[in-house]
Amino acid sequence: xxxxxxxxxxxxxxLLGLIGVVLFFQIITGGKVFQTKNIMAVxxxxxxxxxxxxxxxxxxxxxxLDLSMGTVMAVSxxxxxxxxxxxxxxxxxVAILVGGIFGAFNGFVHADMKLGSLIATxxxxxxxxxxxxxxxxxxxxxxxxxxxxxxxxxxxxxxxxIIVLIGIYxxxxxxxxxxxxxxxxxxxxxxxxxxxxxRVKYMTFIxxxxxxxxxxxxxxxxxxxxxxxxxxxxxxxxxxAALLGGLPLSGGSAAKFRxxxxxxxxxxxxxxxxxxxxxxxxxxxxxxxxVFLIAVAISFDRKHMVVIK
Amino acid sequence: xxxxxxxxxVDNMKKSFGITKALKGVQLQLKSGEILGLIGExxxxxxxxxxxxxxxxPADSGGILFHGEPYSIQxxxxxxxxxxxxxxxxxxxxxxxxxxxxxxxxxxxEFCKHGILNNKLIxxxxxxxxxxxxxTEIDVKDKIKNRSFEDGKLVELARxxxxxxxxxxxxxxxxxxxxxxxxxxxxxxxxxxxxxxSVIFISHDIDEMMSKCDRLSILRDGDYIGTLEKEEYSPEKxxxxxxxxxxxDNYYREDTKxxxxxxxxxxxxxxxxxxxxxxxxxxxxxxILGFGGLADSGMHDIGKAAFGAIHIKKGKVVDGQNExxxxxxxxxxxxxAYIGKNRDQESLFVNSPIRDNVxxxxxxxIAKNTFVSPTKERKFVEEWTTKxxxxxxxxxxxxxxxxxxxxQKVAIAKWLGFGADIFILDCPTRGIDIGVKASIYKLLTDxxxxxxxxxxxxxxxxxxxxxxxxxxxxxxxxxxxIFVREDDLTENKLINYMV
Numbered sequence: 001x002x003x004x005x006x007x008x009x010x011x012x013x014x015l016l017g018l019i020g021v022v023l024f025f026q027i028i029t030g031g032k033v034f035q036t037k038n039i040m041a042v043x044x045x046x047x048x049x050x051x052x053x054x055x056x057x058x059x060x061x062x063x064x065l066d067l068s069m070g071t072v073m074a075v076s077x078x079x080x081x082x083x084x085x086x087x088x089x090x091x092x093x094v095a096i097l098v099g100g101i102f103g104a105f106n107g108f109v110h111a112d113m114k115l116g117s118l119i120a121t122x123x124x125x126x127x128x129x130x131x132x133x134x135x136x137x138x139x140x141x142x143x144x145x146x147x148x149x150x151x152x153x154x155x156x157x158x159x160x161x162i163i164v165l166i167g168i169y170x171x172x173x174x175x176x177x178x179x180x181x182x183x184x185x186x187x188x189x190x191x192x193x194x195x196x197x198x199r200v201k202y203m204t205f206i207x208x209x210x211x212x213x214x215x216x217x218x219x220x221x222x223x224x225x226x227x228x229x230x231x232x233x234x235x236x237x238x239x240x241a242a243l244l245g246g247l248p249l250s251g252g253s254a255a256k257f258r259x260x261x262x263x264x265x266x267x268x269x270x271x272x273x274x275x276x277x278x279x280x281x282x283x284x285x286x287x288x289x290x291v292f293l294i295a296v297a298i299s300f301d302r303k304h305m306v307v308i309k
Numbered sequence: 310x311x312x313x314x315x316x317x318x319v320d321n322m323k324k325s326f327g328i329t330k331a332l333k334g335v336q337l338q339l340k341s342g343e344i345l346g347l348i349g350e351x352x353x354x355x356x357x358x359x360x361x362x363x364x365x366x367p368a369d370s371g372g373i374l375f376h377g378e379p380y381s382i383q384x385x386x387x388x389x390x391x392x393x394x395x396x397x398x399x400x401x402x403x404x405x406x407x408x409x410x411x412x413x414x415x416x417x418x419e420f421c422k423h424g425i426l427n428n429k430l431i432x433x434x435x436x437x438x439x440x441x442x443x444x445t446e447i448d449v450k451d452k453i454k455n456r457s458f459e460d461g462k463l464v465e466l467a468r469x470x471x472x473x474x475x476x477x478x479x480x481x482x483x484x485x486x487x488x489x490x491x492x493x494x495x496x497x498x499x500x501x502x503x504x505x506x507s508v509i510f511i512s513h514d515i516d517e518m519m520s521k522c523d524r525l526s527i528l529r530d531g532d533y534i535g536t537l538e539k540e541e542y543s544p545e546k547x548x549x550x551x552x553x554x555x556x557x558d559n560y561y562r563e564d565t566k567x568x569x570x571x572x573x574x575x576x577x578x579x580x581x582x583x584x585x586x587x588x589x590x591x592x593x594x595x596x597i598l599g600f601g602g603l604a605d606s607g608m609h610d611i612g613k614a615a616f617g618a619i620h621i622k623k624g625k626v627v628d629g630q631n632e633x634x635x636x637x638x639x640x641x642x643x644x645x646a647y648i649g650k651n652r653d654q655e656s657l658f659v660n661s662p663i664r665d666n667v668x669x670x671x672x673x674x675i676a677k678n679t680f681v682s683p684t685k686e687r688k689f690v691e692e693w694t695t696k697x698x699x700x701x702x703x704x705x706x707x708x709x710x711x712x713x714x715x716x717q718k719v720a721i722a723k724w725l726g727f728g729a730d731i732f733i734l735d736c737p738t739r740g741i742d743i744g745v746k747a748s749i750y751k752l753l754t755d756x757x758x759x760x761x762x763x764x765x766x767x768x769x770x771x772x773x774x775x776x777x778x779x780x781x782x783x784x785x786x787x788x789x790x791i792f793v794r795e796d797d798l799t800e801n802k803l804i805n806y807m808v
Contacts (some may be wrong), residue, residue, distance in 0.1 A: 108550035174679050175672035182669055185658040192618055192655055193669045193723075196639040 012300065014246040014259060018266045025273030032276050033269070040138070040153065043193050046268030048215055052238045053245070053260045054167035058177070058204040060242055063184040063251025064110070064117035066126035069212055069238065072102045073231035075132050076216030081141040081226040088147050090176035091220065096213035102128060103209020107202035132228060140227040143220050151221045159218070163211070164261070171257045180204060184251025235247035236288065241267040315374070316341045316507050317362070317476060321449070322371030324357055325738075333531040334371070339476065342505040344498055346522030349516070350551055350770075353528040355511050356398065359478045360508075363395035364388030386415065393473035396482050399482060404454040406479060409435030411453055412467045438467045443493045459490050459696040466497060477501060478509045483517060484605070513603060513635040513731070513808045515544050527551060545801075546615040552770065552800045560747035561775025562754050567794035569596030569778050572629060574762050575645070575731055579624035584610045586786040587624070592731065592762050597753060600766040600776030601805055607786035609650055612735040612766050616640045617648035641670065646729035648720050650736045650766075652713070656720040659709040663701060664690045666719050667707055670727045698748070714745030732756065735766045750776060770800045782806040 016032060026033040059066050080095035102124075110120040122236020135141075156303040171177040179200050191197050214232075219230055248254045270291065274284050323330075332354045337343050347355050358459055361368045364385040373380040377393065382388050382669040385395070402411045412435045413420065420427045420434070435449040444463050462485050469477055477498070485493055498508045498521065512518055518525060519542045527534040534550050575592040584607035592598050602608045613619040615626050617636045626634045627642045640647070649655030656683045658666055667690040668675060675685050690704045697718045701711065708716055717737060724732065734753075738746045753763055753776060767773050773780050780792045782803055790806040792798055 194638045
C-alpha cells in the first residue's frame with residue numbers, strides 16, 4: 001500500500017476534521033445539515049470567511065499575520081456607505097480602493113518600518129478603528145434601501161467562485177504565489193534568489209485590503225448599514241479557518257490552497273450546526289474559543305522550538 | 310607517561326555535524342602546569358575539540374579523563390564547577406549588563422541576601438578581580454555595550470579568573486586584543502602555570518604559539534597529527550604539519566598556467582563593508598578568481614558585496630558596462646549568480662521540494678504571461694537536475710532529505726538553469742564528500758572553458774590554489790597579496806600573507 005505510506009496523517013487531519021464536523025451535526029440534528037435550504041445557509045455563512053481566508057492565505061504563506069482585517073473591512077464598508085449616497089455604483093470600487101490603501105499602509109508599517117506583522121497590524125488596527133470612529137461620528141451610516149436588493153445568492157456565489165479561482169491561480173500558478181511561500185520558507189534565501197521580499201510583503205497586504213474592501217461592500221448590501229461593530233467577528237473566524245484548514249503559522253511551502261477551502265467550510269458548518277442545535281450566541285463564543293485553542297494546538301509547530309516565547 | 314599522570318586526557322574523540330566529520334578520533338594530553346598550544350587550519354577541529362572539553366557541546370564518542378578519572382558533563386556550567394573554563398572566539402558578554410554583572414554572571418548568589426542583590430558589593434568585588442588580572446581602566450558600572458570588543462574579552466578573562474579554574478581554554482582570543490590586552494592574558498596564563506594549573510591556547514599566530522606554549526599539538530582535518538616539544542619547534546615544521554596533506558588523486562584543474570580573456574565582466578572599486586577595508590578587484594571573462602584567508606578575514610563579504618546583497622559603505626561594484634550592482638535583483642539582471650557559504654540558510658529552502666528550489670530564480674523564463682505551467686516547470690527542473698546528476702527520488706522530494714553534496718548540486722542547478730554568466734561561489738565544497746567535490750571542480754573547469762567567469766571564495770587553500778587563475782589573499786579585511794596561477798604556488802607561500 002504505497003499510497004497509504006505516502007499520505008501524511010498530519011496533512012489529512014484538516015479534511016478529517018471537516019468530515020467529522022459535518023457528520024457530527026448531521027447525526028445530532030437528525031439529518032438537517034444536508035437539506036437544500038441549510039446548504040444555502042452554510043454557503044451564505046461561509047461567504048465572508050472564505051473570501052477573507054483566500055486573501056489571508058497569502059499573508060500566512062509569507063509567515064505573517066493580520067490583526068487589522070475586520071477593521072479594514074469596517075472602514076471600507078463605511079466609505080462605501082458614504083459614496084453610495086452620491087452614486088450606489090461607486091460603492092464597490094471605492095470600497096475596494098479604500099481597502100487597498102489601508103492594506104498598503106499595513107505593508108508600509110511591516111515592510112518599511114520593519115515591525116513584525118503582529119505588532120504592525122495591532123497598531124494599524126487601532127489607528128484604523130480611530131479613523132472609523134471619526135467618520136461614523138459615534139453613530140451608524142445607512143446605504144440607500146434598494147441596495148439591499150443586490151444581496152442575492154447568485155451574486156454571492158459568483159463572487160465566491162471568481163475570488164476562489166483567482167486565489168487558486170495566484171497561489172499555484174504564478175511566480176507571486178510561489179515567491180510568497182519562498183519568503184515564508186526562508187526570507188534570506190529568497191532575497192539571494194532575487195525575490196523582492198519587500199514587494200511580496202506589500203502585495204500580500206494590499207491584496208488582503210482589496211478582499212476586505214469587497215467584503216465591506218457585501219456587508220453594506222447585506223445589512224444596509226455601516227457601524228463600528230462591522231466585521232468585528234471576522235478575524236477570529238478567519239484565523240480559526242486558516243489554522244483548522246492546516247495553513248502553517250510559520251508560512252512556507254507547507255501552505256496549501258486546499259486548506260483555505262477546508263478550513264472555511266469547517267468553520268461555516270460549525271457555526272451552522274450550532275445554530276441548528278439552537279445554541280445561543282454567547283455559547284457559541286465559548287465553543288469558538290475552544291475550537292480556536294484546539295486549532296492552534298494542532299497546527300503550531302513546537303518540534304523546532306526550545307523555548308516558547 | 311601513563312594516562313593518569315596527565316591532568317586531562319582525551320582519547321579517540323569523534324564528532325560529526327551531519328555528514329561533516331569534524332573530529333575523526335582525536336587524542337590530546339594535557340599536563341599539570343603547562344601551556345599547551347593547539348594549532349591547525351580552519352576546520353581542523355580545534356574549536357570543536359575544546360568546546361567539547363568545556364561542555365558546550367557533546368561528543369559523539371570518545372572519552373575524557375580528568376585527574377585520571379572519567380569526566381562527563383552535561384553543560385558548560387558543570388564544566389566550570391569542575392574547574393574547566395573557556396574563553397570563546399566569539400563574544401560571550403551581555404550587552405545590557407554592567408561590566409561587574411558580566412564578571413559575576415551566574416554567580417550572583419554570592420552577593421544575594423534574602424533574594425536581594427547587593428550591587429555595591431558586586432561593583433567592589435568586580436574592581437578587585439579586574440585589578441588582580443591587571444585591568445584598572447575599565448569602569449565596572451559601565452554597560453558592556455559601551456565598551457569595546459577588547460574590553461569585553463578582558464571582562465571574560467576576569468570572569469574566568471574569578472572561577473579559578475584548573476584548566477583555562479583560550480580560543481583564538483589574541484587577535485581581538487591590543488598589545489596591552491595580550492600582556493594581561495599572557496601574565497594570567499603564566500601565573501596559572503606557576504600555580505600548577507594548565508592552559509590550552511589556540512591561535513593562528515605561529516610566532517606567538519612558539520613563544521608562549523610549552524608543547525604544541527597539531528590537528529588537521531579532524532585528525533590528530535602529533536605533538537611537538539619546545540625544542541622541536543620551527544615555523545617550517547609546524548606549517549608543514551598543519552597543511553601537509555598528501556593529495557592522493559588530483560581532481561583539480563590540470564593546466565598550471567593562468568588563462569582568461571581581456572574583457573572585464575565585474576569590477577569592485579575600493580569597497581568597504583563592515584568586514585572589508587578598501588578592497589578592489591577585477592574579474593575577467595573566463596577567469597576563476599579565488600579569495601583566500603582566515604575565516605574572519607572578511608572574505609565572505611566579497612561574495613555578498615559583488616552580488617549586491619550587503620550594504621557597501623564606500624566604493625562600488627560595477628559590471629562590464631560600468632553599471633552599478635546594488636541589489637541581488639540587479640545582479641541577477643546582469644546574469645550574476647551567488648551561492649552562499651551557509652547552504653541551508655542562504656542558498657536553499659530546505660523545507661521545500663527540489664522543484665521550488667530550482668525554479669525560483671527562473672519563473673520569468675518558465676512563465677508565459679504570468680502563468681507558470683506545472684508541466685513546463687517540471688520539465689525545466691528535471692532537465693537541470695538531470696544535467697547535474699542530482700541523486701533524488703523525484704523533483705518533489707524535500708531538499709532537507711538530500712545529502713550535502715546533492716543539496717549543493719540543487720543550488721548549482723538552480724543557477725545553471727537561470728543561465729548565469731558570472732558565478733560567485735562561497736565555500737562551494739564545504740562539508741561535501743570527495744566524489745561530489747570532484748564533479749563540482751570539473752563543472753567549474755567546464756564553465757570556465759565556456760567563457761563563464763567565477764569568483765571562488767574558500768577557506769581551503771588547496772582548492773583555491775588548485776582551481777583559480779588568480780588568488781587574492783585577504784587579511785583583516787584588506788588585500789594582502791595577489792598571486793597568479795603557476796607551478797610553484799604553494800600553500801606555505803599564501804599562509805604567510807594570511808597570518
